[in-house]
Amino acid sequence: QSALTQPPSASGSPGQSVTISCTGTSSDVGGYNYVSWYQQHAGKAPKLIIYEVTKRPSGVPDRFSGSRSGNTASLTVSGLQAEDEADYYCSSYAGSNNVLFGGGTKLTVL
Amino acid sequence: QVQLQESGPGLVKPSQTLSLICTVSGGSISSGDYYWNWIRQPPGKGLEWIGYIFYSGSTYYNPSLKSRVTISVDTSKNQFSLRLSSVTAADTAVYFCARAWAPRKTTLRYFDLWGRGTLVTVSS
Numbered sequence: 001q002s003a004l005t006q007p008p009s010a011s012g013s014p015g016q017s018v019t020i021s022c023t024g025t026s027s028d029v030g031g032y033n034y035v036s037w038y039q040q041h042a043g044k045a046p047k048l049i050i051y052e053v054t055k056r057p058s059g060v061p062d063r064f065s066g067s068r069s070g071n072t073a074s075l076t077v078s079g080l081q082a083e084d085e086a087d088y089y090c091s092s093y094a095g096s097n098n099v100l101f102g103g104g105t106k107l108t109v110l
Numbered sequence: 111q112v113q114l115q116e117s118g119p120g121l122v123k124p125s126q127t128l129s130l131i132c133t134v135s136g137g138s139i140s141s142g143d144y145y146w147n148w149i150r151q152p153p154g155k156g157l158e159w160i161g162y163i164f165y166s167g168s169t170y171y172n173p174s175l176k177s178r179v180t181i182s183v184d185t186s187k188n189q190f191s192l193r194l195s196s197v198t199a200a201d202t203a204v205y206f207c208a209r210a211w212a213p214r215k216t217t218l219r220y221f222d223l224w225g226r227g228t229l230v231t232v233s234s
Contacts, residue, residue, distance in 0.1 A: 003156065032217070034217060034218070034219045034220065036219070036220035036221070038157075038221070044226075045206060045224040045225065045226050045227055046157065046206075046221070046224055047224070048220055048221060048222050051211075051219065051220040051222075052219060052220070057222070089156065089157055091157075091159075091220070091221070093217055093218060093219070097170035097218070098159075098170075098172070098173070099159040099172075099218060100159070101149075101156060101157040101158065101159060102156070103156045104155075104156040104157070
């Protein structure tokens with residue numbers, strides 16, 4: 001099984017919106033409602049920011065939202081802030097007790 | 111609140127076995143709603159799921175690593191462990207332990223709690 005496909009980089013100015021894609025197949029992203037997104041600041045552990053495609057854990061700002069169309073999931077960060085600069089990873093259940101991660105996207109706030 | 115902490119040698123020689131322990135504090139590892147995972151991240155690269163264990167001892171491994179991985183659990187110590195055999199430089203990575211929500215031992219849904227990670231370098 002291959003990793004999920006994410007763009008290596010994304011950027012936006014403060015206050016703007018940025019969307020990061022995560023492309024898989026009908027056997028993972030498109031086949032289960034278990035897509036999640038993680039934010040990782042440099043030198044830190046990943047932090048869950050979106051789960052089950054669209055849900056947000058308590059404490060995560062509503063500037064972060066998730067969606068899916070077919071085999072591609074997306075993370076949108078609205079009203080970009082300096083502290084949003086980080087690496088973002090998607091993950092999906094892939095059947096048969098397997099889990100896949102995306103390659104990660106480095107988000108730069110200009 | 112529940113916390114996870116990885117521990118183990120930071121340097122392992124090629125062809126030897128990497129061994130790490132994750133200690134769970136502030137809660138019980140014997141919950142029926144969580145899987146306990148190992149995930150790694152080579153320097154400057156992305157995340158790779160290694161495998162998970164349920165408190166009863168059921169395990170599932172990444173097919174690409176399955177032949178070299180063993181994950182075990184010690185409920186009396188509230189710990190779970192990783193062993194990765196025949197390591198090479200490609201196994202150099204930060205190793206994270208993480209908790210995954212899986213209500214009533216169903217499908218793994220997401221990783222809601224992570225340890226800080228520990229860097230393991232494979233070098234002679």
